[in-house]
Amino acid sequence: MTDLLGTSLLPPSHVFSFSHFQLHSNSDRGDGSVRYILSGEGAGLIFIINETSGDIHAARSLDRETKSQYVLHARAIDRWTNRSLEAESEFIIKVQDVNDNAPTFPDGPFSVSVPEMSEVGKLEAEHTFSCGH
Numbered sequence: 001m002t003d004l005l006g007t008s009l010l011p012p013s014h015v016f017s018f019s020h021f022q023l024h025s026n027s028d029r030g031d032g033s034v035r036y037i038l039s040g041e042g043a044g045l046i047f048i049i050n051e052t053s054g055d056i057h058a059a060r061s062l063d064r065e066t067k068s069q070y071v072l073h074a075r076a077i078d079r080w081t082n083r084s085l086e087a088e089s090e091f092i093i094k095v096q097d098v099n100d101n102a103p104t105f106p107d108g109p110f111s112v113s114v115p116e117m118s119e120v121g122k123l124e125a126e127h128t129f130s131c132g133h
Contacts, residue, residue, distance in 0.1 A: 023054035025076035027085040035079040040072040047072060047093070064095040 028034040038049040038056060047070070049056045054076075070093040076085045 021056055023049070023056065023074050023076065023089075025054075025085050027076065028054075033079050034085060035077050037075045037077060038072055039075075041067075041070040043072055046070070049074075062093075062095045064097040067095065069094045 023036050025034050025036075032052055034054075035051050036049055036054040037051070038044070038047060043049075046059055046062070047056055048059050056074075072091045072093060074089045074091065077083060078085055
């Protein structure tokens with residue numbers, strides 16, 4: 001099995017939040033004989049792997065509105081024989097939603113009157129606004 005950031009062994013399919021991670025084979029003695037290979041959605045374009053260290057990073061920003069998740073497959077092989085050292089691991093990268101568009105109020109500014117002695121925290125006013133989508 002493949003280790004992720006030195007944590008305990010992962011099951012063949014694992015779901016986690018992505019920023020940067022590292023694959024590590026139990027067969028890797030640090031002598032460069034293990035080659036890490038990444039395949040799947042965005043491998044080599046969006047997700048780049050260092051074939052020697054197993055470090056994986058995103059080459060560009062991910063946008064949940066464009067794609068909410070990516071499925072990647074990782075393998076550790078012997079650099080000299082191309083023999084698989086471990087079973088292929090599947091990783092699901094779930095993109096978290098970040099509000100990257102400031103709200104706009106195209107019909108503003110607005111004026112709202114609040115009656116004296118109104119309940120704290122309660123304001124009855126309705127308006128539709130846009131977050132740039």
